[in-house]
Amino acid sequence: MMAVHSDVICPFCGCLCDDIEVTVEGNEIVNTRNACAVSRSKFLNHGLNRISAPTVDGEETGYDEAVEEASRIIAGARRPLVYGLSSTECGAIAKAVELAELVGGVVDNTSSVCHGPTILALQQVGESKTTLGEVKNRADLVIFWGSNPTEAHLRHVIRYSGMPKGLYTPEGRKGRYIVAVDVRETRTARLADQFVKIEPNADLELLQALRATVRGGKISTDEVAGVPRSQIEELARRMKGAKMGIVFFGLGLTQSDGRHMNIDAAVGLVAELNHHTKFLLTPMRGHYNVAGANTVTTWQTGYPYAVDFARGYPRYNPGEYTSIDLLAKGEVDAAIIVASDPVSNFPAEVAKHLARIPVVTLDQKITPTTMLSKVVIPVATAGVEAEGTAYRMDGVPLRLKKVVEPHEGHVPDEEVLDAIIERVRALKEEA
Template sequence: MEVFSDVVCPFCGCLCDDLEITVENNKIIKTKNSCAISLSKFMHHEDNRLNYPTVDGRRTDLVEAINESAKILASAKRPLIYGLSSTECEAINRSIELAELIGGVIDSTASVCHGPTIITEQSIGLIKSTLGEIKNRADLIIFWGSNPTESHLRHLTRYSMFPTGLFTPEGRKNRFIVAVDVRKTKLSRIVDLFLEIEPNKDFELISALRAIVRGVKIEAEQVSGIPINILKELAERMKKARFGVVFYGLGLTQSEMGDMNVNAAVGLVSDLNHHTKFVILPMRGHFNVAGANTVSSWLSGYPFAIDYSRGYSRYNPGEFTAVDLLERKEADAALIIASDPVAHFPASAVEHLTKIPLITIDQKVNMTTLLSRIVIPAATVGIEADGTAYRMDGIPIRLKKIIEPSEGILPDSEILKMMIDKIRVLKGGY
C-alpha cells in the first residue's frame, strides 16, 4: 500500500493540490480531502474506459490507429483539431505543432465558455490576482453568474468564502459575500446579499453600478429588477472594501451580449480601483482550459480559434471557432482531444461532424467516441500520467502520476507525437 500526498485533482479549474490518495496493487482504494466530484474522478476512473483503439468499430492496435489517423489528417484540406481543456500542457503543445504541420484550424473548449473573457483580456486586460492573495486578503467577494456549490465544490472552503488568511484571521466572519444570479441557488442561501436579477440584464446592472461608483445620479427606481437603494449600498460597500473580488462564470459570459458583460465588469473593477483594491477572476471550468489558452498563446500568438491554412497563425473567433467552422461545413476531417463536442455542440455543428472522418483521443466512452471513425484510448493525466496544468488564476501546477495505465495506453502527448512523426513521413519528411 502506498499513500501519495499533495496530489493535484485533475477535474476543475481549482486544481486543489492537497489530496491524499492511497494506492494498493495499482488500484486507488482511498482518497482524502476530495470533494464529491474529485472522489468520483479518482475512485471511478476505470469506469467506461476505452480499452483498445478502434478503426471503423473494429478493434485494432495503436500503430494502425495512428497510421490511419495520420493518413486522414495529412490528406485533409481543412482539418479541425478541437478540445484540449482536459489534457496536459505537453499535449496542447503537440496539438499546436500538429495543426501547423497539417495547415489546420485548432480551437479549444474556451470558445464555448470563457471566449468573451479571453477577448476582453486581449482588448483591455483583466485586473487579476492569485487565489492565494484572495484567500489572505479579500473581505468582499462577489459571485456573478457562478455557483461554485455545484461547479467548483472546494472553491468556497479553500480560496474564497471560508478559509482563514493572513488578513482574514476569522475566515467567513471577515468577509461579506454577494451572489448575483437569475435564480436562487445553494450559494444564494449562504451569502450575505443575493441579487436575483432579470435574465440577460447583467450589462444594465453592471452599468448602473459603474454609474453609482462614479457619482452619477440614477433616477430609475430599479435596474434589472434590483431596487436602486440596494445598488447604492452595494456600490458604497465595494468602494470601502479593503480587497474586493468579482468571480464570474458562464452566467455572465454566455448570457446575451457575453463579451459586453465581461467588458463592463472589467470596467467596474477598473473604476473601483480608484477607491480601493479590486480584482476580477473568471471561474474557469475544466482543469486545464486556462492552460489551453496559455500554451496556445505562447506558441501561436493567439489563445483559441487559430487557422494555420496559410502556413502561419491567424486568429478570428466567429470564423475559426469550431462551431462556426462546422456549421459552415468547411471542416473535412476532425481530431478531438479530451472533449465531447457531440454532447455539447449545436445540432447543426454535430450533424457535420457525423459526415466527416472523425478521430477521437479520449480516456472514456462518450457521445463523440461513439460517432468516431477512429478512437484512440489515452491515459488519464493526473492519475496515470504526469503533466502540467494551469489553475484558474494562471498558476501552473504539476500533476502527478500515481498509478500505471493499462498496457499499451499512452498519454495524449505521446499519442500526438506518434501522429506527428507519421504525418511528417507521409509528407516526405517535412
C-alpha cells in the same frame, strides 16, 4: 502493497486543489482524502467505462494501425480541425498546436464555447488579475456573478474564497461579506450574505449602473435590471468600502446577452473601484486545464484559441475559426478531438457535421464523440496515470502527479500526438 500519495493535484476542475491524498493498493485507487464528492468519485472510478483498445470503424485494432489510420486522415484533409485540449496537460496541447501547423489546419479549444467572450474583452481592456492565494489571504468582499461554485467548483468557497482563514482574514467566513448576483437563487446565493436577483440578460445594465454609482452618479429610475436602486447604492457603497474585493464571474455573465461586452463592463467597474480600494476579477474556469490550453496556444501562436494555419502562419478570428462556426458551415473535412466530447456539448445541427466527416478521438472513456469516431485511441489519464503541467483558473501552473500505472498499451495524449505528427510528416514527404 499500499502506497499513500500526498499533495496530489486534482485534475477534475479549474480549482486544481493541490492537497489531495490518494491511497493506492496494488494498482488500484482505494481511498482519497480532502477530495470533494466529484473528485473522489472520479479518482475511485477512473477505471470504469474505459476504452480497452484502439478502434478503426468500430473494430479493435493495434496502436500502430490506429495511429497510421489517424495520420492518413489528418494528412489527407483539406481543412482539418484540432479541437478539445482543456482536459489534458500542457505537453499534449503544445503537440496539438504543432500538428495543426503541420497540416495547415485550425486549432481550437473549449474556451470557444465558454470563456471565449472573457478573452475577447480582456484583450481589449486588460484585467486586474490575482491569485486564489491572495483572495484567501486578503479578500473581505467576494462577489460571485453568474457563477455557482457551490455546485460547479465544490471546494472553491471552502478552500479559497469564502471560508478559509488567511493572513489578513483571520476570521475566515465571519470576516468576509459574500454577494451572489444571479438570475435565480442558486445554492451559492443561499450561502451568500446578499443575493442580488437580476433579470435575465440584463447584466450589462446593472454593471454600468454600479459603475456610475461608484463614480458618484445618481440613478434616476427606481430599479435597474430588476434590482432596486437602494440595493445598487448599498452594494456600490460596500464595494468602495472593502479592503480588497474580488468578482468571480462565470458563464452566467459570458454567455448571456452582451457576452464580451458584459466582461468589458465588469472590467470597467473593477477599474473604477480601484480609484477607491483594491478590487480584482477572476473568471471561474471549468475544465481543469482550459487556462493552460489558452496559455500554451498563446505561447506558440500568439493567440489563445480559434487559430487557423491555412496560410502557413497563424491567423486568429473567433466567430470564423471557432469550431462551432467551422462545423456549422460544413468547412471542416476531418477532425481530431483530444480530451473532449463535442457531440454532447455542441448544438445538434453542428454535431451532425461531425458524423459526416472522419473523426479521430483521443480519450479515456466511451463518449458520444468516441461512438461516432472513425478512429479512437485510448490514452492514459493526465493527473492520474500520467504526469504533466496544468494551469489553475487564476493562471498558476501546477505539476500533475501520476498515482497509478495506465492500462497496458495506453500512453499519454502527448505521446500519441507525437506519433501522429511523425507519421503525418513522413506521409507529406512521400506525397
